[in-house]
Amino acid sequence: MAYVRGLKTSITELGGVGPAAKAGYAELGITTYSDLLLLSPRSWEDRSEVHPLGLVEDSQMANTLVEVLSHSYFGMRTGKKRTLKIIVRDVSGLGDGRLSLLCFGRNFLEKTIKVGRIYYLYGSVNRNRGELQCSQFELYPATEDGDFPKQFGQILPIYPLRGSLSQRLIRANIKAVLATVDRFEQELPTSLRERYHLMDTDQAIRTYHFPPSVEILHQARRTLALTELFYLQLVTRRHKSLEQRSARTGPSIPTKLELKCIETLPFSLTVDQLASLKEIRKDLDSDVPMNRLLQGDVGSGKTLVAWISALHVLSQGAQVAFMAPTELLARQHAESGAALLEKLGIRLAFLTGSVKNKERRLLLEAIKDGEVDIIIGTHALFSAEVVFRNLRYVIIDEQHRFGVEQRLALLEKAQVPDLLLMTATPIPRTLSLTVFGNLNVSTLKTMPAGRKPVITHLVNEQSRKRMYQAVGVEFQRGHQAYFVYPRIDDSGESDLRDVTNMYEFLKDEYPAVPSALIHSKLDEEEKVRILKEYQAGRLSYLVSTSVVEVGIDIPNATCMVIEHADRFGLSALHQLRGRVGRSELQSYCFLVFGNDLTDEAKQRLKVMKESNDGFFIAEQDLLIRGPGEITGTRQSGYLKLIYASLTDDLPLIEIARNEADLLLEHDPGLLLVEHEPIRAVLANAPPFEEEHKEA
Ligand SMILES: Nc1ncnc2c1ncn2[C@@H]1O[C@H](COP(=O)(O)OP(=O)(O)OP(=O)(O)O)[C@@H](O)[C@H]1O
Numbered sequence: 283m284a285y286v287r288g289l290k291t292s293i294t295e296l297g298g299v300g301p302a303a304k305a306g307y308a309e310l311g312i313t314t315y316s317d318l319l320l321l322s323p324r325s326w327e328d329r330s331e332v333h334p335l336g337l338v339e340d341s342q343m344a345n346t347l348v349e350v351l352s353h354s355y356f357g358m359r360t361g362k363k364r365t366l367k368i369i370v371r372d373v374s375g376l377g378d379g380r381l382s383l384l385c386f387g388r389n390f391l392e393k394t395i396k397v398g399r400i401y402y403l404y405g406s407v408n409r410n411r412g413e414l415q416c417s418q419f420e421l422y423p424a425t426e427d428g429d430f431p432k433q434f435g436q437i438l439p440i441y442p443l444r445g446s447l448s449q450r451l452i453r454a455n456i457k458a459v460l461a462t463v464d465r466f467e468q469e470l471p472t473s474l475r476e477r478y479h480l481m482d483t484d485q486a487i488r489t490y491h492f493p494p495s496v497e498i499l500h501q502a503r504r505t506l507a508l509t510e511l512f513y514l515q516l517v518t519r520r521h522k523s524l525e526q527r528s529a530r531t532g533p534s535i536p537t538k539l540e541l542k543c544i545e546t547l548p549f550s551l552t553v554d555q556l557a558s559l560k561e562i563r564k565d566l567d568s569d570v571p572m573n574r575l576l577q578g579d580v581g582s583g584k585t586l587v588a589w590i591s592a593l594h595v596l597s598q599g600a601q602v603a604f605m606a607p608t609e610l611l612a613r614q615h616a617e618s619g620a621a622l623l624e625k626l627g628i629r630l631a632f633l634t635g636s637v638k639n640k641e642r643r644l645l646l647e648a649i650k651d652g653e654v655d656i657i658i659g660t661h662a663l664f665s666a667e668v669v670f671r672n673l674r675y676v677i678i679d680e681q682h683r684f685g686v687e688q689r690l691a692l693l694e695k696a697q698v699p700d701l702l703l704m705t706a707t708p709i710p711r712t713l714s715l716t717v718f719g720n721l722n723v724s725t726l727k728t729m730p731a732g733r734k735p736v737i738t739h740l741v742n743e744q745s746r747k748r749m750y751q752a753v754g755v756e757f758q759r760g761h762q763a764y765f766v767y768p769r770i771d772d773s774g775e776s777d778l779r780d781v782t783n784m785y786e787f788l789k790d791e792y793p794a795v796p797s798a799l800i801h802s803k804l805d806e807e808e809k810v811r812i813l814k815e816y817q818a819g820r821l822s823y824l825v826s827t828s829v830v831e832v833g834i835d836i837p838n839a840t841c842m843v844i845e846h847a848d849r850f851g852l853s854a855l856h857q858l859r860g861r862v863g864r865s866e867l868q869s870y871c872f873l874v875f876g877n878d879l880t881d882e883a884k885q886r887l888k889v890m891k892e893s894n895d896g897f898f899i900a901e902q903d904l905l906i907r908g909p910g911e912i913t914g915t916r917q918s919g920y921l922k923l924i925y926a927s928l929t930d931d932l933p934l935i936e937i938a939r940n941e942a943d944l945l946l947e948h949d950p951g952l953l954l955v956e957h958e959p960i961r962a963v964l965a966n967a968p969p970f971e972e973e974h975k976e977a
Pocket residue numbers: 549550551552555578579580581582583584585586587705706730731832833834835837860864
């Protein structure tokens with residue numbers, strides 16, 4: 283008996299796996315037998331049954347028995363370029379359709395494919411001017427006893443390939459691995475299997491790779507997907523249920539500092555800001571470390587919530603670390619934090635890579651001696667040289683931009699840190715149920731009072747002039763704008779507009795209107811200087827790449843112009859648009875696009891025009907692009923779903939969640955005898971490890 287994930291033998295033990303194949307497998311992340319078993323086919327080729335040609339529709343795969351009728355040549359008459367055409371006839375017994383096999387570059391087949399013989403044919407068929415044709419095909423001679431050749435009569439898995447790997451080798455290797463195991467351990471409780479008509483683990487893993495029928499393949503995938511989701515839920519819910527039981531109950535009261543800070547604000551907090559603060563406060567007061575996600579649309583006031591919440595622990599003499607994904611943002615946070623908190627006597631420090639030498643040394647000493655209350659910075663906060671005196675609370679802005687490992691490095695600096703993750707990319711429901719299953723979530727849905735939804739215009743070349751005029755009117759009103767382009771300069775490869783040229787162009791369009799150019803190649807100090815000028819209102823517009831995408835908060839900016847908007851993803855567009863509409867002023871977003879739009883780009887622009895709701899946009903993004911891109915999980919390795927799909931499997935996710943809840947309700951510690959197999963899976967080869975082991 284073995285666990286699917288428990289086979290640690292190296293793949294180099296398998297026949298045919300030399301250095302080249304090993305390298306190919308390594309690119310797929312495969313080094314052990316288990317890794318190989320967990321390689322999911324991209325698709326399957328159904329060669330299980332022979333179909334008559336008459337039933338094969340245009341652009342479908344044909345899997346049929348044919349007799350070769352004749353050879354001929356077509357194409358240019360002069361030169362050697364003529365191409366062999368083999369005419370075949372269906373002999374599957376159910377029709378006599380004819381088909382032309384076009385042998386591009388394979389004229390040698392004239393010798394091997396004999397007229398009058400019977401072959402099994404597998405290939406993709408097209409209809410061209412009434413003639414059925416096939417140019418990509420495989421032919422195998424029918425055996426005399428009428429048996430299928432070995433490539434037929436089955437459903438074949440098609441794996442992703444890298445380097446020298448071939449389908450043949452991968453299939454053989456997986457078969458060999460399966461043959462080393464008599465039986466795989468059962469991973470799902472019997473009751474659950476029976477309730478949802480699932481297979482046992484052994485059968486599921488074997489038939490998933492080599493299914494005898496499409497129905498069985500479907501059942502195997504469902505079984506493995508539910509297993510995967512069930513364990514993911516179990517691991518994440520388990521934390522939660524243990525936490526909940528020991529969490530302190532009763533209201534938590536805001537401290538004097540918090541109240542004082544709220545009093546100084548020139549506006550009132552939104553209902554959601556107040557509710558989130560209450561939730562965070564309660565977590566901070568409990569004995570269990572906080573693990574909370576604060577999600578809210580762009581400009582909904584998350585940062586302010588984070589600052590006020592920091593005051594809750596400061597009054598207990600602890601330190602707070604506030605991390606941002608870029609130096610620019612860290613600096614902006616440091617400034618907004620200082621403006622809000624220094625007057626309350628809070629000591630803030632700003633630490634990034636660009637703080638050097640003596641200044642850095644002094645700062646590090648102050649942090650170590652507890653002379654600083656809140657430290658704001660980028661990933662420089664993780665480095666080993668930073669020693670905190672009493673780090674109690676960690677706030678991470680735009681958490682998905684940090685890798686899991688980086689996050690853990692910081693968490694290690696505090697013994698039991700409270701953690702608040704902020705995200706402006708709202709997490710769709712499927713993701714919040716899975717990836718973030720162990721996080722408590724606070725959501726800011728209400729926008730600060732008086733905010734008007736940004737009006738979005740789609741702009742083509744004909745309406746460009748009018749757009750410039752509209753932005754000009756905003757300048758006259760004393761408002762500011764961003765012009766965003768996808769490229770820094772014109773390197774001659776394409777006809778995309780770029781910031782460098784457009785900066786010059788816009789100077790002519792708006793003579794005497796002060797502006798600046800900003801992009802990632804400028805050094806950090808220069809960027810900061812420009813942003814300060816803009817913030818102070820001395821510049822009317824910035825010509826920028828998407829460096830302004832996240833977090834920049836300039837309430838007086840009312841126009842966002844995005845050129846080649848079709849090139850940006852939905853969440854990037856939403857983030858960029860979120861840089862305006864941050865005050866009571868009416869704001870505008872202009873999405874400029876060219877002529878050749880793909881269907882997907884059209885769909886994205888339509889979503890942007892019709893909606894200002896980040897939650898809706900994130901859902902749409904998930905549908906259009908798939909989940910990894912959105913959460914950054916593809917890069918961070920946070921979530922590796924093999925069988926389940928976050929776009930299609932919501933019903934399975936819900937089953938898994940309910941089942942895991944039910945189980946943990948009865949038996950939070952998984953101590954009952956009947957849950958022993960689950961404990962064993964978790965101990966021996968967990969599909970999802972506890973989060974702290976994940977890095
Ligand atoms: N309740 C409120 N009423 C009015 N203005 C507010 C309120 N809360 C925050 N603001 C202001 O709105 C702007 C956006 O707030 P904040 O930067 O906290 O939002 P955010 O959610 O972090 O934004 P983003 O995700 O886009 O960076 C700031 O200028 C802030 O001072």
